[in-house]
Amino acid sequence: MRKRKSHIIAVGGGKGGVGKTLTAAGLAASLAEMGLSVILIDVDLGGSNVHTLLEVEPEDDSATITRYFRVKGSLLDEILLSTDFRGLKVACGSLHNYRLVNLPYFSKLRFFNELRRKEVDCVVLDLGSGSAYTTLDFFAFSDTGILVTTVEKTAIENLYRFLRGAFLRKLRFELEKYGREIVDTVMNNPDLKQLPNPQEVISTIEHFYPQYGDRIRDFLKTVKVGIVLNMMESPSEVHIGKQMEKAVRAYLGVDAKMLGGIRYYEEVKRRMRMGEGMKSLWRISGLREDMGSIVKTLKGWMDRDG
Ligand SMILES: Nc1ncnc2c1ncn2[C@@H]1O[C@H](COP(=O)(O)OP(=O)(O)O)[C@@H](O)[C@H]1O
Ligand SMILES: [Mg+2]
Numbered sequence: 001m002r003k004r005k006s007h008i009i010a011v012g013g014g015k016g017g018v019g020k021t022l023t024a025a026g027l028a029a030s031l032a033e034m035g036l037s038v039i040l041i042d043v044d045l046g047g048s049n050v051h052t053l054l055e056v057e058p059e060d061d062s063a064t065i066t067r068y069f070r071v072k073g074s075l076l077d078e079i080l081l082s083t084d085f086r087g088l089k090v091a092c093g094s095l096h097n098y099r100l101v102n103l104p105y106f107s108k109l110r111f112f113n114e115l116r117r118k119e120v121d122c123v124v125l126d127l128g129s130g131s132a133y134t135t136l137d138f139f140a141f142s143d144t145g146i147l148v149t150t151v152e153k154t155a156i157e158n159l160y161r162f163l164r165g166a167f168l169r170k171l172r173f174e175l176e177k178y179g180r181e182i183v184d185t186v187m188n189n190p191d192l193k194q195l196p197n198p199q200e201v202i203s204t205i206e207h208f209y210p211q212y213g214d215r216i217r218d219f220l221k222t223v224k225v226g227i228v229l230n231m232m233e234s235p236s237e238v239h240i241g242k243q244m245e246k247a248v249r250a251y252l253g254v255d256a257k258m259l260g261g262i263r264y265y266e267e268v269k270r271r272m273r274m275g276e277g278m279k280s281l282w283r284i285s286g287l288r289e290d291m292g293s294i295v296k297t298l299k300g301w302m303d304r305d306g
Pocket of ligand 2 (some may be wrong): 021022
């Protein structure tokens with residue numbers, strides 16, 4: 001892992017209730033247990049949960065991400081809270097404020113610039129559901145995006161829609177570096193539908209700007225999209241994740257990887273119903289193993305490219 005530049009991991013996936021927050025918290029805890037310094041940030045701006053799962057109690061919104069995005073000049077350090085997990089700090093999401101859903105572009109930039117400069121190994125972002133621009137951009141700006149899904153068709157459908165949106169945002173930010181004109185020609189092409197098909201966008205680039213063909217393909221290969229299958233009920237379901245990995249690679253040209261699965265645990269459900277947090281869930285050995293195995297694959301993948 002790179003020194004003095006934190007690696008930002010976004011955990012998203014479109015559909016609500018598939019286990020994004022559990023996965024984000026589990027991966028953060030697991031990375032911290034490996035000896036890394038980790039910050040987990042709740043950026044589900046309309047439905048925060050991280051404080052409950054990590055059992056921290058911010059007094060009010062002056063101790064949450066609301067302060068960071070609302071109060072000029074505020075710093076992340078002012079809202080970071082220690083957890084029961086050594087090496088893991090959290091920034092909680094909004095408790096009462098529900099008007100943060102669409103952040104202006106400069107706020108997102110400022111946020112990511114600060115995250116990159118943080119003297120920690122990893123930052124894990126717990127994203128909200130849906131495909132609001134802010135959520136797509138949090139995914140697009142991160143170094144590694146992790147998609148969480150169950151095997152249900154509705155979850156997979158939302159996942160592809162979310163990924164397509166985030167991919168187009170990422171592509172747009174990259175193309176802006178090449179010049180405004182190319183963005184207008186390629187992304188705002190009136191011949192293309194409302195939400196352009198990623199492959200049509202790539203072929204439009206190759207058609208109008210052949211000199212950028214290789215550059216854009218090389219850029220896409222650096223984009224990392226991990227896949228985690230949650231609530232698995234049989235080991236054979238792993239092949240669904242593998243299929244998704246293949247599809248994402250072929251369709252978007254990015255570096256996709258099936259990172260592993262989390263099994264379905266009745267005990268997770270039961271403990272969460274009782275309002276128990278991560279410390280209690282961590283005593284479910286299977287869950288801890290599943291998270292550990294995903295993190296091992298994730299870390300190998302991240303370290304491969306430095
Ligand atoms: N592996 C699992 N086994 C059993 N229940 C799970 C599992 N993952 C998630 N759940 C259940 O699903 C609920 C939603 O999980 P959560 O992480 O909050 O989803 P999201 O953040 O995607 O909305 C949890 O409260 C829990 O009851
Ligand atoms: Mg959540």
